[in-house]
Amino acid sequence: MARTHHPSSDTSRLAVETRRLTRVYKTRRELTTALQDVDLEVGEGELFGVLGPNGAGKTTLIKILVTLLLPTSGQAFVDGLDVVTDYKRLRSRIGMVSGGEQAGYGILKVREQLWMFSQFYGMDSTAARKRIDELLERLGLSDAANKQITGLSSGMRQKMNLVRGLMTDPRVLFLDEPTVALDVSAARDVRSEVRRWMREDPTRTVILTTHYMQEADELCDRVAIVNRGRIVAEGTPRALKQSVDDDVIVDLQLDPGTPVLDRLRAIEGVGAASVREEDGVDRFSLMLADDGVLPRVMTTVEGAGRHVSGLVRRQPTLEDAFVKLVGRSMTEEEA
Amino acid sequence: MSTAQHVQHSPLRIFLKTIAARAYPRVMAANRQKTWVFFDMAFPMVGALAMVLVYQGLHAPRQYLGFVVMGGAMLAFWQNVLWSMAAQFSWDRGNGTLELYVISPTTFEGVLLGMALGSMFTVTLRAGAILLLGSLLFGITYTAAGTLPAIGVFLLTLAALYCLGMLLASLFLFYGREAWHLSNAMQEPINFLSGLYFPVNALGAYVGGAASLVPMTLGLDAMRQLLLPGTPVFIPAGTEALLVAVQIPVFAVLAGISLRYMEIRARRDGKLVTRWE
Ligand SMILES: Nc1ncnc2c1ncn2[C@@H]1O[C@H](COP(=O)(O)OP(=O)(O)OP(=O)(O)O)[C@@H](O)[C@H]1O
Numbered sequence: 001m002a003r004t005h006h007p008s009s010d011t012s013r014l015a016v017e018t019r020r021l022t023r024v025y026k027t028r029r030e031l032t033t034a035l036q037d038v039d040l041e042v043g044e045g046e047l048f049g050v051l052g053p054n055g056a057g058k059t060t061l062i063k064i065l066v067t068l069l070l071p072t073s074g075q076a077f078v079d080g081l082d083v084v085t086d087y088k089r090l091r092s093r094i095g096m097v098s099g100g101e102q103a104g105y106g107i108l109k110v111r112e113q114l115w116m117f118s119q120f121y122g123m124d125s126t127a128a129r130k131r132i133d134e135l136l137e138r139l140g141l142s143d144a145a146n147k148q149i150t151g152l153s154s155g156m157r158q159k160m161n162l163v164r165g166l167m168t169d170p171r172v173l174f175l176d177e178p179t180v181a182l183d184v185s186a187a188r189d190v191r192s193e194v195r196r197w198m199r200e201d202p203t204r205t206v207i208l209t210t211h212y213m214q215e216a217d218e219l220c221d222r223v224a225i226v227n228r229g230r231i232v233a234e235g236t237p238r239a240l241k242q243s244v245d246d247d248v249i250v251d252l253q254l255d256p257g258t259p260v261l262d263r264l265r266a267i268e269g270v271g272a273a274s275v276r277e278e279d280g281v282d283r284f285s286l287m288l289a290d291d292g293v294l295p296r297v298m299t300t301v302e303g304a305g306r307h308v309s310g311l312v313r314r315q316p317t318l319e320d321a322f323v324k325l326v327g328r329s330m331t332e333e334e335a
Numbered sequence: 336m337s338t339a340q341h342v343q344h345s346p347l348r349i350f351l352k353t354i355a356a357r358a359y360p361r362v363m364a365a366n367r368q369k370t371w372v373f374f375d376m377a378f379p380m381v382g383a384l385a386m387v388l389v390y391q392g393l394h395a396p397r398q399y400l401g402f403v404v405m406g407g408a409m410l411a412f413w414q415n416v417l418w419s420m421a422a423q424f425s426w427d428r429g430n431g432t433l434e435l436y437v438i439s440p441t442t443f444e445g446v447l448l449g450m451a452l453g454s455m456f457t458v459t460l461r462a463g464a465i466l467l468l469g470s471l472l473f474g475i476t477y478t479a480a481g482t483l484p485a486i487g488v489f490l491l492t493l494a495a496l497y498c499l500g501m502l503l504a505s506l507f508l509f510y511g512r513e514a515w516h517l518s519n520a521m522q523e524p525i526n527f528l529s530g531l532y533f534p535v536n537a538l539g540a541y542v543g544g545a546a547s548l549v550p551m552t553l554g555l556d557a558m559r560q561l562l563l564p565g566t567p568v569f570i571p572a573g574t575e576a577l578l579v580a581v582q583i584p585v586f587a588v589l590a591g592i593s594l595r596y597m598e599i600r601a602r603r604d605g606k607l608v609t610r611w612e
């Protein structure tokens with residue numbers, strides 16, 4: 001198997017490796033293929049992002065890697081250990097935190113709950129308490145340390161959960177949408193703490209799922225874009241953005257009127273188009289093969305009787321790369 | 336670049352620490368939510384005492400009142416096994432805690448023993464209250480000489496009962512609602528069959544023998560023989576104690592096998608995963 005990203009690495013240097021990993025869910029009514037033939041290699045010390053729309057299979061991937069779910073076929077290794085056959089040894093080396101999770105016992109105080117979980121890893125009590133206080137302090141939660149969990153805000157709770165993931169010093173930490181529903185400053189705290197924690201020991205690895213483009217762009221060393229159970233692209237955020245470098249990206253603002261998205265998409269030379277509504281105006285993002293396509297776009301817009309209130313050409317973002325690869329924006333529902 | 340060696344603690348250390356840690360929230364709950372005194376103590380007590388009154392009304396033989404009181408005390412432990420131990424995994428799955436148990440290096444056995452130990456204080460208090468109050472109210476007399484052996488039998492019974500609880504808990508790893516139904520279904524017939532409220536030999540050899548699979552049946556019968564004069568003998572107390580002692584490793588081994596097996600099945604079918612929707 002070719003290891004293009006880490007030419008010098010052997011298996012033990014890879015934090016995560018999957019080979020044709022596939023997972024099918026069976027429910028009474030139907031079969032859902034949540035992951036299909038996923039090949040992934042994440043090097044030790046990487047902060048690796050898994051980016052994808054709802055239902056893409058991100059959580060399924062994480063749950064297989066943390067030994068909660070068996071693959072239907074294919075293989076997966078974490079820290080060099082097979083998640084199917086060597087799961088017992090693996091468990092002391094991993095951690096998982098999911099955004100919005102409610103695990104634990106509400107009757108306990110923050111510090112007590114964290115201590116409880118540390119014991120399931122055999123940590124020395126005194127060392128665990130010290131570590132917990134240190135991490136709580138870093139995340140600005142010191143004041144809440146003696147608060148009962150039922151009284152926490154959801155943001156505080158999410159930060160507490162992150163402390164739980166960090167305190168056992170896992171070799172590979174899995175974060176499933178760790179900043180979902182957090183306000184801007186709390187999300188920033190979480191991201192910077194993850195980064196800092198990784199710097200403490202450069203062999204630590206983090207796999208993070210998100211559907212925030214900007215988070216993936218700013219935070220991750222490398223990103224895989226997942227859609228409908230398949231990896232459709234993989235690379236550094238910069239490389240992914242470069243894949244749309246040849247395109248002309250314009251943001252077009254239109255006052256309300258008849259829908260034009262489909263008409264825009266039908267124009268020759270329009271690679272991808274997406275729209276979101278903001279403050280009563282429609283903000284279109286268009287990917288054009290070259291400048292020559294723009295007049296045709298304007299003709300179409302005017303033909304539909306829509307009034308242009310703004311037009312700018314801008315630098316490509318990860319979102320643009322995503323739209324180009326997946327054919328729709330992250331928030332747009334599948335047709 | 337330094338490759339940090341990951342510390343891997345010994346399974347025994349993790350096991351013991353898990354027991355203490357999982358017992359902790361139970362103990363704290365008893366301290367912080369005083370309402371349990373009422374719900375855990377008053378209601379079951381009323382139930383047991385009502386049964387005594389019925390027997391009294393029926394002019395049942397005097398030692399039957401003792402049976403009921405002892406049965407009521409034992410019932411506290413059985414309910415704890417069914418609802419606070421076996422069924423707890425179902426709650427834990429609902430809020431994502433089960434996932435965290437599974438992915439940590441600990442074992443279900445440690446977690447379950449912790450739960451059991453954590454509620455031991457409140458359950459013992461409840462059982463003790465029923466025993467004391469019932470005995471005083473209805474003037475039940477016990478054979479003093481039987482006390483020590485009865486305590487021995489009680490401890491054996493308790494161990495066997497909690498091992499059975501682990502076996503039941505394994506079902507909750509895989510089954511959701513279905514396991515609830517099973518626990519529900521097991522509650523009443525077992526209360527009845529295990530002779531909580533009357534001597535087992537009233538059931539006859541076959542039904543009594545089948546009921547003996549629940550450790551409480553034999554244990555309770557042995558304790559009654561030891562403590563209440565004039566108890567009809569189903570099987571001699573010594574033999575019963577021995578049988579209960581044998582049930583301990585049998586249930587423990589079965590529980591271990593079943594926990595492993597159910598975990599793998601549940602991983603295959605996605606039953607350990609909590610879905611947030
Ligand atoms: N336990 C399950 N049983 C049946 N189907 C499931 C189960 N879990 C997930 N799925 C299905 O598998 C697919 C992938 O789901 P998954 O949760 O992995 O996606 P995701 O990328 O994490 O989505 P989201 O962004 O909404 O969290 C979806 O179609 C989902 O409905």
Ligand SMILES: [Mg+2]
Pocket residue numbers: 058059060176
């Ligand atoms: Mg998800």
